[in-house]
Amino acid sequence: MTVALKKPPRSARKPKGDGHMRRGEILAAAEKIFIAEGYAGATIRKIADAVGVSSTALYMHFRDKDQILLEIGKEAIEQLLSINVALSQEPIDAVEKVRRMLDAYMRFAFDNPNTYQLVFCGSNEAISVEKQQAVSDLGDRCFDEFSGPIREIAAAGRLKTGTAESAAQVLWAACHGIVSLVITKPSRSWAPPEELMQVTLDGVMHGLIADR
Numbered sequence: 001m002t003v004a005l006k007k008p009p010r011s012a013r014k015p016k017g018d019g020h021m022r023r024g025e026i027l028a029a030a031e032k033i034f035i036a037e038g039y040a041g042a043t044i045r046k047i048a049d050a051v052g053v054s055s056t057a058l059y060m061h062f063r064d065k066d067q068i069l070l071e072i073g074k075e076a077i078e079q080l081l082s083i084n085v086a087l088s089q090e091p092i093d094a095v096e097k098v099r100r101m102l103d104a105y106m107r108f109a110f111d112n113p114n115t116y117q118l119v120f121c122g123s124n125e126a127i128s129v130e131k132q133q134a135v136s137d138l139g140d141r142c143f144d145e146f147s148g149p150i151r152e153i154a155a156a157g158r159l160k161t162g163t164a165e166s167a168a169q170v171l172w173a174a175c176h177g178i179v180s181l182v183i184t185k186p187s188r189s190w191a192p193p194e195e196l197m198q199v200t201l202d203g204v205m206h207g208l209i210a211d212r
Contacts, residue, residue: 031114073119084145094149109179
């Protein structure tokens with residue numbers, strides 16, 4: 001009797017697709033794996049399997065997981081920088097510019113919790129300072145764009161306390177604090193995000209900036 005041996009089934013692989021689309025799929029899958037397993041636990045193979053491509057195919061887009069993590073940070077900060085630049089050019093009062101920038105920052109966090117946690121709540125100590133430099137410089141540009149209208153407010157004598165530098169740091173830290181707590185402590189009974197953003201902005205803006 002002849003026994004026909006069947007070949008073991010191959011793992012399902014996605015057909016070749018648009019490079020930009022596939023790159024986006026890789027970043028989205030990597031975000032989840034970095035969050036779930038940490039930097040050390042995330043591997044190129046795990047990310048490739050999650051996307052449904054081979055490790056070789058993934059290497060055509062990214063040379064290593066460091067580049068993937070840095071690209072996530074770069075894209076996030078580029079989005080925030082674009083928002084800040086657009087708002088800074090609006091013909092509105094400096095206080096309103098600051099409020100809108102902070103509102104956009106918190107909305108970005110609530111809309112993209114995995115991205116926000118990786119970029120603003122995690123530690124990139126495993127990645128060399130040299131590799132991180134470009135993303136770090138981008139972050140500095142974003143913060144400087146945010147600080148511009150605060151410097152205008154300080155120059156007009158409207159800061160109740162501190163300097164333009166310390167006020168900018170406190171405003172950012174306050175908004176970061178609320179969104180990072182909500183994202184990383186989801187089991188708590190938080191108020192709705194809209195209410196949290198409103199209360200945060202009312203509190204910090206009225207506490208630091210005097211009316212005309």
